[in-house]
Amino acid sequence: MLQKPRSRGRPNSQAERERDWGRGAAEEAPSTSRGAGSSQEARSASSQGSRRAEASPEVGPRSQQQLELKVAELVQFLLIKDQKKIPIKRTDILKHVIGDYKDIFPDLLKLAAERLEYVFGYKLVELEPKSNTYILINTLEPVEEDAEVRGDQGTPTTGLLMIVLGLIFMKGNTIKETEVWDFLRRLGVYPTKKHLVFGDPKKLITEEFVRQRYLEYRRIPHTDPVDYELQWGPRTNLETSKMKVLKFVAKVHNQDPKDWPAQYCEALADEEARARPETSGPAPSS
Amino acid sequence: MEEGRAERRRRTEAPSHTQGGPRRAGVMTDVHRRFLQLLMTHGVLEEWDVRRLQKHCYRVHDRTAAVEELEDFINNINSVLESLYIEIKKGATEDDGRPVYALVNLATTSVSKMASDFAENELDLFRKALELIIDSETGFASSTNILNLVDQLKGKKMRKKEAEQVLQKFVQNKWLIEKEGEFTLHSRAILEMEQYIRETYPDAVKICNICHSLLIQGQSCETCGIRMHLPCVAKYFQSNSEPRCPHCNDYWPHEIPVFDPEKEREAATSRATKRSLRSRQH
Numbered sequence: 001m002l003q004k005p006r007s008r009g010r011p012n013s014q015a016e017r018e019r020d021w022g023r024g025a026a027e028e029a030p031s032t033s034r035g036a037g038s039s040q041e042a043r044s045a046s047s048q049g050s051r052r053a054e055a056s057p058e059v060g061p062r063s064q065q066q067l068e069l070k071v072a073e074l075v076q077f078l079l080i081k082d083q084k085k086i087p088i089k090r091t092d093i094l095k096h097v098i099g100d101y102k103d104i105f106p107d108l109l110k111l112a113a114e115r116l117e118y119v120f121g122y123k124l125v126e127l128e129p130k131s132n133t134y135i136l137i138n139t140l141e142p143v144e145e146d147a148e149v150r151g152d153q154g155t156p157t158t159g160l161l162m163i164v165l166g167l168i169f170m171k172g173n174t175i176k177e178t179e180v181w182d183f184l185r186r187l188g189v190y191p192t193k194k195h196l197v198f199g200d201p202k203k204l205i206t207e208e209f210v211r212q213r214y215l216e217y218r219r220i221p222h223t224d225p226v227d228y229e230l231q232w233g234p235r236t237n238l239e240t241s242k243m244k245v246l247k248f249v250a251k252v253h254n255q256d257p258k259d260w261p262a263q264y265c266e267a268l269a270d271e272e273a274r275a276r277p278e279t280s281g282p283a284p285s286s
Numbered sequence: 287m288e289e290g291r292a293e294r295r296r297r298t299e300a301p302s303h304t305q306g307g308p309r310r311a312g313v314m315t316d317v318h319r320r321f322l323q324l325l326m327t328h329g330v331l332e333e334w335d336v337r338r339l340q341k342h343c344y345r346v347h348d349r350t351a352a353v354e355e356l357e358d359f360i361n362n363i364n365s366v367l368e369s370l371y372i373e374i375k376k377g378a379t380e381d382d383g384r385p386v387y388a389l390v391n392l393a394t395t396s397v398s399k400m401a402s403d404f405a406e407n408e409l410d411l412f413r414k415a416l417e418l419i420i421d422s423e424t425g426f427a428s429s430t431n432i433l434n435l436v437d438q439l440k441g442k443k444m445r446k447k448e449a450e451q452v453l454q455k456f457v458q459n460k461w462l463i464e465k466e467g468e469f470t471l472h473s474r475a476i477l478e479m480e481q482y483i484r485e486t487y488p489d490a491v492k493i494c495n496i497c498h499s500l501l502i503q504g505q506s507c508e509t510c511g512i513r514m515h516l517p518c519v520a521k522y523f524q525s526n527s528e529p530r531c532p533h534c535n536d537y538w539p540h541e542i543p544v545f546d547p548e549k550e551r552e553a554a555t556s557r558a559t560k561r562s563l564r565s566r567q568h
Contacts, residue, residue, distance in 0.1 A: 121319035151328030
């Protein structure tokens with residue numbers, strides 16, 4: 001009566017689940033009019049002779065279409081993973097998408113990064129050098145009216161995160177958790193009380209934003225009762241800047257950024273450092 | 287400024303792997319990119335919402351330009367998306383024919399939007415519901431029948447109570463629609479999964495005789511069995527006093543639905559005001 005989707009064996013259950021769902025009867029042959037072309041890389045000859053029952057059913061050089069499909073899968077994967085705002089690990093990419101194409105992983109990633117930037121305006125960036133985790137940075141500036149046309153909450157560019165980022169910067173790039181709550185209390189945001197908009201503010205700040213790498217949350221040793229310090233995380237430095245945050249703080253106070261000379265100087269220095277040509281490109285070094 | 291960046295991007299583009307032939311793909315500008323980014327935040331979007339989104343993107347990046355006709359605008363983007371095996375697909379709601387759009391994956395690969403949001407047993411519950419829906423005569427599967435299959439699910443054991451909540455999650459995420467305790471596919475699921483459904487259930491799947499797309503809900507001829515979507519029926523038999531089956535010519539035994547475009551527009555604008563009020567809250 002109803003055909004069950006064919007599932008190819010893979011040693012790992014999550015991949016199997018994803019395959020089982022998505023594969024169906026059609027494997028690597030989407031309904032496009034383009035036929036399989038000849039392989040473009042000499043390197044793919046290394047896959048010749050490797051007989052594995054898994055991803056590519058054919059042995060031998062990979063076709064243009066197969067490569068294109070792999071890049072497409074990778075782009076999809078990166079987009080979906082980034083939606084959760086959790087940094088994407090290289091090991092996950094290799095496990096869930098690349099598989100047999102491991103030998104050309106750097107090229108696939110580079111091609112995927114190019115497409116992501118050209119088509120969607122997202123830049124693939126390594127979170128920290130040698131971390132082997134990636135995030136997508138939006139090359140388009142978010143605009144207030146975006147909120148009216150989106151289908152989700154969007155990244156909190158204004159809102160609680162910005163306030164905390166502002167606090168941290170204005171206080172010299174590090175702040176005690178107790179100080180954060182002293183401030184937020186004045187805005188009606190409490191660590192122990194459920195908030196209409198933010199839900200659980202404590203969880204949001206000390207867990208969610210940390211997991212997304214916007215903040216770093218570290219215990220201060222020898223404190224009693226225990227206190228923690230909050231600093232900017234690596235994603236914040238990539239997505240925004242000291243100057244942008246200072247401008248936000250100034251706007252909230254209805255003042256000019258120059259009214260805080262120390263912070264303004266620091267923000268300027270940061271801008272200059274950013275303007276200098278990048279020493280390492282966005283593509284990963286194999 | 288903005289043009290310069292778009293220009294630069296065009297120049298650095300041309301990844302050689304996409305050149306399958308002499309066919310020329312369209313050009314992406316920041317208008318298109320912002321459109322795509324924001325479209326992706328919706329699982330499925332109604333046409334008037336899509337037009338609003340398009341206008342917004344022009345306003346942000348290119349106030350002086352004339353807003354391109356939506357169909358051309360989308361075709362342009364689709365020509366670029368082709369090499370990524372995704373497209374902005376247009377469909378219609380099965381109950382009243384409202385045009386809807388979704389960004390869908392053309393190649394049924396292992397990376398699926400649903401797979402990332404749900405656990406193994408939840409996906410299997412959806413698959414079970416899907417099978418019941420496709421097999422059914424009405425296009426609806428009752429909650430009871432779906433929940434009775436809970437013991438057969440792959441993965442972690444799920445209780446009926448939990449399964450009820452998972453079904454609600456599917457409704458919230460626009461994969462299923464619930465009507466009086468019965469479930470059918472949301473237009474989002476139909477758009478995203480049409481190819482998968484046709485390939486996986488080739489014998490059970492129903493197709494509309496008029497538009498030849500996947501059919502879940504519709505009317506059928508009692509004599510020869512052909513089926514039509516309600517909006518397709520409405521259009522085909524428009525102002526026809528003696529509707530007859532296009533295949534066997536027997537009298538069409540069902541009431542011909544009438545869709546009033548004016549009422550649709552009113553309903554649409556009232557939905558718009560409600561939504562913009564809600565989004566302003568944060």
